[in-house]
Amino acid sequence: MSTPARRRLMRDFKRLQEDPPTGVSGAPTDNNIMIWNAVIFGPHDTPFEDGTFKLTIEFTEEYPNKPPTVRFVSHMFHPNVYADGGICLDILQNRWSPTYDVSAILTSIQSLLSDPNPNSPANSMAAQLYKENRREYEKRVKACVEQSFID
Amino acid sequence: MADENENEKMDNENQKPEKMFTLKKWNAVAMWSWDVECDTCAICRVQVMDACLRCQAESKKDSYGKQDCVVVWGECNHSFHYCCMSLWVKQNNRCPLCQQEWSIQRMGK
Numbered sequence: 503m504s505t506p507a508r509r510r511l512m513r514d515f516k517r518l519q520e521d522p523p524t525g526v527s528g529a530p531t532d533n534n535i536m537i538w539n540a541v542i543f544g545p546h547d548t549p550f551e552d553g554t555f556k557l558t559i560e561f562t563e564e565y566p567n568k569p570p571t572v573r574f575v576s577h578m579f580h581p582n583v584y585a586d587g588g589i590c591l592d593i594l595q596n597r598w599s600p601t602y603d604v605s606a607i608l609t610s611i612q613s614l615l616s617d618p619n620p621n622s623p624a625n626s627m628a629a630q631l632y633k634e635n636r637r638e639y640e641k642r643v644k645a646c647v648e649q650s651f652i653d
Numbered sequence: 654m655a656d657e658n659e660n661e662k663m664d665n666e667n668q669k670p671e672k673m674f675t676l677k678k679w680n681a682v683a684m685w686s687w688d689v690e691c692d693t694c695a696i697c698r699v700q701v702m703d704a705c706l707r708c709q710a711e712s713k714k715d716s717y718g719k720q721d722c723v724v725v726w727g728e729c730n731h732s733f734h735y736c737c738m739s740l741w742v743k744q745n746n747r748c749p750l751c752q753q754e755w756s757i758q759r760m761g762k
Contacts, residue, residue, distance in 0.1 A: 506697065506707040513698045513706075566696060567740050599749040600741050601695035 507565040511535050514604040526608035528559065536561045540608055544647060545616045549640040553647035557587075557611070559604065566600040569593070572607060579646045581618040581629035589614070590624040695750055696737035702762065705734035726758045735760060 511530065518528060528540030538559040544550030556575040562568055572594055574587035582590040593602065593610055602610075623629030631639035686692065693699070697706040704722040725735040731750045738755075746755050 504710055506705075506710055509706045509710060510697055517698075567744065599752075600737070601749045603698070 505563055507561060507563045508535050510566055511538075511561060511604075517603060518605050521605070523605055523609045523612075526605075526612055528557075528604055528608055538604065540604075542608060542612050542615070544650075545612060548616045549643035550615045550647060553650040555615075555650055557608075559607070566602065569595070569598040569602075570607070572611065576650045577646060579625065579628050579642045580615065581620045581623045581625055581632050582614055583628075584624040588624070590622060692732075694732070694734045694737055696733055696741060699734070701732050701734060705736045707736050708734075723760055724762060725760045727753075728756045728758050729753045730758070 512535065515530060515535075525543040525545060526540065528538050531537045531539060538561075540557045540559060542555045542557065544553035544555065554576075555578065557572055558575055559570045559572050561570040572589050572591075574583055574589065576587075578587065584590065589611060591610065591614055593599070594607070618629070618632055620629040620632045628639065628642070631642065692701060694701050694705060699706055699709070701724045703709075708722040723735045724732050725738050726732045727748050729748050729751050731748050733749075741749060742755055747753060748755050
């Protein structure tokens with residue numbers, strides 16, 4: 503069955519393959535275009551560098567009028583990532599626009615890794631360390647990067 | 654025209670025997686594009702002049718076999734399929750591209 507949401511996701515996939523943004527990749531799961539697996543590589547010159555962080559993206563039939571649910575599968579230590587992997591990012595909630603696609607979502611999450619927003623914390627420990635003890639923050643993130651190779 | 658060119662060419666050849674090239678054929682190529690700010694609907698990513706994804710899926714057709722899916726321009730000059738935009742404004746009455754308050758400037762093809 504081909505619905506507008508599924509057709510849009512096919513276009514997203516095509517665009518992601520034809521014009522892949524650096525440091526992110528994603529593809530629909532084998533039997534369901536509404537569920538995608540993605541990988542974000544930790545951006546250079548950040549403590550996340552070299553990490554390979556896996557995510558799942560779940561779309562509804564209301565896409566692109568409603569944002570998908572994006573979740574880190576890899577364990578993350580980041581001020582805006584909840585313990586269950588959920589992401590606190592304005593464009594995935596109240597600032598969503600139907601002009602975003604998978605490519606835009608993944609690059610936004612990638613830039614969130616470089617620029618956390620400690621003022622709206624999803625992980626208060628990470629936010630506090632980010633603000634007050636950057637060295638410890640980086641140590642915890644590095645542990646996450648190591649973990650991401652095994653996950 | 655051809656004779657004139659021929660004469661001119663001979664004149665030129667007489668005056669400047671050192672000339673290495675003569676223009677024998679000139680092909681003009683014209684490019685065109687739709688005269689709109691945004692030619693692809695940023696919501697469904699189909700050209701605004703084609704039917705939107707929803708209409709394609711439902712294959713709505715009028716008597717001419719053309720799909721009846723119109724374009725809407727906002728005051729901000731951004732264009733979308735009317736179908737795509739009418740679904741979006743129900744939840745947020747802003748232009749998805751510039752976040753300005755959405756108000757329709759014109760509709761049509």
